[in-house]
Amino acid sequence: MAATMKDIARETGLGLATISSYLNGGNVREKNRIKIEQAIKELHYEVNEVARGLRTAATRTIGVVIPELNSVFCSEIITGMEDILRANGYATIVCDCRSDAALEKEAIDFLVRKRVDGLVIMPTEREGKNLNAFLQAGKPLILIDREIQGFDCDSVLTDNRKAAFDAVSYLIGKGHTDIGVIGGPRNVFTSRERLDGYAEAHRKAGIAVQESLIVHGDYTIRSGVKGIQRLVKLNPHMTAVFVTNYEMTMGAVIALNELGIRIHDDLSLVGFDNLEFARACSPALTIVAQPTTKIGEEVAGLMLKRVGEPEGSRIHIRLETELIKGNSVSERKADSNR
Amino acid sequence: MAATMKDIARETGLGLATISSYLNGGNVREKNRIKIEQAIKELHYEVNEVARGLRTAATRTIGVVIPELNSVFCSEIITGMEDILRANGYATIVCDCRSDAALEKEAIDFLVRKRVDGLVIMPTEREGKNLNAFLQAGKPLILIDREIQGFDCDSVLTDNRKAAFDAVSYLIGKGHTDIGVIGGPRNVFTSRERLDGYAEAHRKAGIAVQESLIVHGDYTIRSGVKGIQRLVKLNPHMTAVFVTNYEMTMGAVIALNELGIRIHDDLSLVGFDNLEFARACSPALTIVAQPTTKIGEEVAGLMLKRVGEPEGSRIHIRLETELIKGNSVSERKADSNR
DNA sequence: ATGAAAGCGCTAACAA
DNA sequence: TTGTTAGCGCTTTCAT
Numbered sequence: 001m002a003a004t005m006k007d008i009a010r011e012t013g014l015g016l017a018t019i020s021s022y023l024n025g026g027n028v029r030e031k032n033r034i035k036i037e038q039a040i041k042e043l044h045y046e047v048n049e050v051a052r053g054l055r056t057a058a059t060r061t062i063g064v065v066i067p068e069l070n071s072v073f074c075s076e077i078i079t080g081m082e083d084i085l086r087a088n089g090y091a092t093i094v095c096d097c098r099s100d101a102a103l104e105k106e107a108i109d110f111l112v113r114k115r116v117d118g119l120v121i122m123p124t125e126r127e128g129k130n131l132n133a134f135l136q137a138g139k140p141l142i143l144i145d146r147e148i149q150g151f152d153c154d155s156v157l158t159d160n161r162k163a164a165f166d167a168v169s170y171l172i173g174k175g176h177t178d179i180g181v182i183g184g185p186r187n188v189f190t191s192r193e194r195l196d197g198y199a200e201a202h203r204k205a206g207i208a209v210q211e212s213l214i215v216h217g218d219y220t221i222r223s224g225v226k227g228i229q230r231l232v233k234l235n236p237h238m239t240a241v242f243v244t245n246y247e248m249t250m251g252a253v254i255a256l257n258e259l260g261i262r263i264h265d266d267l268s269l270v271g272f273d274n275l276e277f278a279r280a281c282s283p284a285l286t287i288v289a290q291p292t293t294k295i296g297e298e299v300a301g302l303m304l305k306r307v308g309e310p311e312g313s314r315i316h317i318r319l320e321t322e323l324i325k326g327n328s329v330s331e332r333k334a335d336s337n338r
Numbered sequence: 339m340a341a342t343m344k345d346i347a348r349e350t351g352l353g354l355a356t357i358s359s360y361l362n363g364g365n366v367r368e369k370n371r372i373k374i375e376q377a378i379k380e381l382h383y384e385v386n387e388v389a390r391g392l393r394t395a396a397t398r399t400i401g402v403v404i405p406e407l408n409s410v411f412c413s414e415i416i417t418g419m420e421d422i423l424r425a426n427g428y429a430t431i432v433c434d435c436r437s438d439a440a441l442e443k444e445a446i447d448f449l450v451r452k453r454v455d456g457l458v459i460m461p462t463e464r465e466g467k468n469l470n471a472f473l474q475a476g477k478p479l480i481l482i483d484r485e486i487q488g489f490d491c492d493s494v495l496t497d498n499r500k501a502a503f504d505a506v507s508y509l510i511g512k513g514h515t516d517i518g519v520i521g522g523p524r525n526v527f528t529s530r531e532r533l534d535g536y537a538e539a540h541r542k543a544g545i546a547v548q549e550s551l552i553v554h555g556d557y558t559i560r561s562g563v564k565g566i567q568r569l570v571k572l573n574p575h576m577t578a579v580f581v582t583n584y585e586m587t588m589g590a591v592i593a594l595n596e597l598g599i600r601i602h603d604d605l606s607l608v609g610f611d612n613l614e615f616a617r618a619c620s621p622a623l624t625i626v627a628q629p630t631t632k633i634g635e636e637v638a639g640l641m642l643k644r645v646g647e648p649e650g651s652r653i654h655i656r657l658e659t660e661l662i663k664g665n666s667v668s669e670r671k672a673d674s675n676r
Numbered sequence: 677a678t679g680a681a682a683g684c685g686c687t688a689a690c691a692a
Numbered sequence: 693t694t695g696t697t698a699g700c701g702c703t704t705t706c707a708t
Contacts, residue, residue: 002475004684014694015694016685016686016687016695016696016697017688017689017694017697018694020688021693021694046471047451048685049451049452049453050388050397050452050685051687052687053700054386054388054684054686054701055685056686056688056700059388061452070414076408079434082433086445086448091431092431092432093429093431094420094430094432096421107424110424110429113384113385114388115386136382137340220614225618250618251618254618254619255620257595257619257620276558277559277588277592279560280560280563280589280592280593281592282592282593342702343702344702352678352679354680354681355680355681356679358703358704359678359703364677366677367677385702387702388700389703391684391702392686392700392701392702393704394684394704395684678708679708680705680706680707681705682705682706683703683704684703688697688699689696689697690696690697691695
C-alpha cells in the first residue's frame with residue numbers, strides 16, 4: 001500500500017540504513033540526498049511511526065484522561081497542551097471518562113496497550129488505584145488539577161485554596177459579611193480546596209461561617225442556576241456570592257437575571273474562570289481566573305522533559321490564579337442594609 | 339520492560355501462536371486457558387497494540403482534525419464520537435488546527451505517519467487540497483459539519499440551510515419583518531448555508547432582505563456581543579434577531595442584558611445550540627438545536643462501518659436540526675410598533 | 677488444539 | 693558515508 005523505506009532503497013539503489021539515517025538527521029552525500037528526496041516525493045513516502053514505535057519502544061504519543069471534555073476548563077488545558085506536544089512530534093490521545101472511576105480504569109489500560117510514552121490525568125478515582133497499571137510501566141505520569149492523597153508523582157495544580165481565600169477576602173474587604181458560596185461536588189479535590197479557602201478567609205476575618213450560605217453544585221450550568229435560587233431563598237441577608245467554577249458562574253448570572261437581582265447593585269458576585277465570558281457580562285464580572293492555557297503548556301513542557309529523561313525528583317508545579325476585577329462587587333458600608 | 343507474549347509462552351510452556359490465538363478469541367483447552375490467564379495476571383501482561391498494528395496494518399486509531407477544540411459544538415461531537423470509538427477498541431487522536439489551513443495540512447500528514455485507520459475532519463481549507471495526502475492512503479475519510487465543493491467523500495452534516503430557514507420562517511410567522519441576523523465568518527460553509535436559509539425565508543415570505551440587518555461575527559462570544567450592539571444601533575425598527583451559533587448566542591444574551599433590552603418583550607431572539615444554556619436563560623431561549631452528540635455518534639458508526647468494509651458508495655448523512663421553543667419570541671401584531 | 681517460522685517497517689550495531 | 697543484519701512483539705500461514 002503505502003511506500004516503505006525498502007521502496008526508497010530500491011528506487012535510489014541505496015541501503016536501508018542510509019535512508020533511515022538520513023531520515024533521522026544523519027549525513028548523506030548531496031547526490032544521494034537529492035535522490036532520496038526525489039524518491040520520497042515520487043512515492044509519497046511518509047515514515048511509518050508504528051514500525052518506528054515498535055522498534056524504538058517509543059510511540060511519541062501521550063495519553064490524556066479527563067473527567068469531562070465538555071468543560072471549557074478541560075478543553076482549554078488540552079488545547080494548550082496538544083499544541084505544544086504536536087509541535088514536538090507527539091500525538092495526544094484524549095479519553096473522556098465521564099467522571100466514572102471504572103471508565104477511567106478502562107481508559108488507562110487502553111492507553112497502556114497503546115504504549116503511550118506518558119500519561120496526563122485529571123483523576124476521578126481518589127486513591128490512585130487505577131494508576132498502578134500505568135506506574136508498572138515506569139513511564140512519566142502527570143497529575144493535573146487534582147491531587148491524590150498519599151500518591152506521589154509529578155503534578156501541575158492551581159492553588160485553589162489561595163484562589164478562594166483571595167476571592168472571599170476581597171469580598172470581606174469590601175465590607176461583605178454574609179457571603180454565599182456555590183461549591184463543587186463534595187468529593188472533588190478542587191472543590192474541597194476552594195471551600196477550605198472560603199472558610200479560611202472567614203476565619204482570618206473573624207467571621208463565622210454560616211451553613212446556609214454554602215451550597216454544592218456539580219460544576220454544571222444548571223447547578224449554578226439552582227445554587228443561586230437556593231442561596232437567595234435561604235439567605236435574605238446575603239450580600240455577595242462566590243461561585244467556584246465557570247459553568248456554575250454562567251448559571252449564576254443567568255439565574256440572577258431571571259430573578260431580577262442586579263449584579264453589583266443588589267448582590268455582589270465573584271465568579272470563576274473564562275475571562276471572555278466575564279468581560280462580556282454587564283457589569284463585567286470579577287472572577288478568579290485560572291491560567292488554563294498555561295496549565296496545558298506547563299504540562300506539555302514537563303512531559304517533554306520527562307520523556308527525554310524520566311529520572312529526577314518529583315516536580316510539583318503550582319500555578320497562581322488571578323483575581324481579575326470587573327464591576328460585579330459593590331462596596332458595602334458598615335451600616336447599610338442590603 | 340513490559341511483559342510480552344513470549345513471556346507468557348515461556349511461563350505457560352505453550353507456543354506463541356496458541357497465546358495469540360487465545361487472545362484473539364480462539365479456542366484453547368480449558369487447562370491451558372487457566373494457565374494463560376494466570377500468567378497474564380502475574381506478569382501484568384497487556385497486548386502491545388503497536389506491534390499488533392504493525393503486523394496487521396491496522397492501528398485501531400482514528401484521527402480527528404477540527405478547527406477549534408475550544409468550542410462547545412466541536413467538543414460535544416468529539417465526546418459523542420470518542421465514546422463509541424473507544425468502546426469499540428479505537429483510539430482517537432484529536433488535532434486542533436486553529437482554523438489554519440497550514441496547520442491543518444501538518445495535522446493530516448502527522449496522522450498519516452501515525453497510520454490512523456481513518457480520518458474525521460471538519461475542514462478549514464476549502465478546496466480539499468490538504469486531504470490528498472490522506473486519500474492516497476485509500477483509507478476512510480469522513481467530512482463533518484462542512485462540505486467541500488466538488489470533493490466527493492462520506493459526510494455527516496446538519497441541514498443548516500433548513501435550520502436557518504425554519505428559524506427565520508418561525509419569526510416571520512410570528513409577525514416579525516425586521517429580523518436581524520448575526521452570521522458567522524463569510525468563508526465558512528455552515529455560515530453561508532445559514533445565511534442562505536435566512537435569505538430564503540425572506541424570499542418565500544416576500545420580504546426584502548435589508549443589508550443593515552446582517553452582521554458577521556466569528557463564532558465567538560465577543561462577536562455575539564458586538565453583533566447585537568451593531569444591529570441595535572443600526573436598526574431601531576428591528577424586532578427580532580437570529581443568532582447562528584452558540585458562542586454568539588451567549589454573547590447576544592449578555593449584550594442585551596447589558597443594553598437593558600428585554601428578550602421577548604423588547605426584542606425576540608432565536609439562538610443556536612446548547613439547549614442547557616437556552617433553558618437556563620430567562621426567558622428560556624428559542625433555539626435551533628443541532629444534534630451534536632448524535633453527529634458524533636453517527637460519525638463513529640459510519641467510521642466503524644468503513645474501517646470494516648472500506649468499499650461501497652459514498653454515504654452522506656444529513657441530520658435535521660430542531661427548533662426548540664422557549665419564550666424568547668413574542669407575537670407581533672400587524673399594527674403594533676416595537 | 678497447538679507449534680514453528682516468516683515477516684510487518686523500522687532502527688541500531690557493526691562492518692566495510 | 694554506506695550496507696548488512698538482527699530483532700522489536702505481534703499475527704498468520706502451514707504443519708502437526
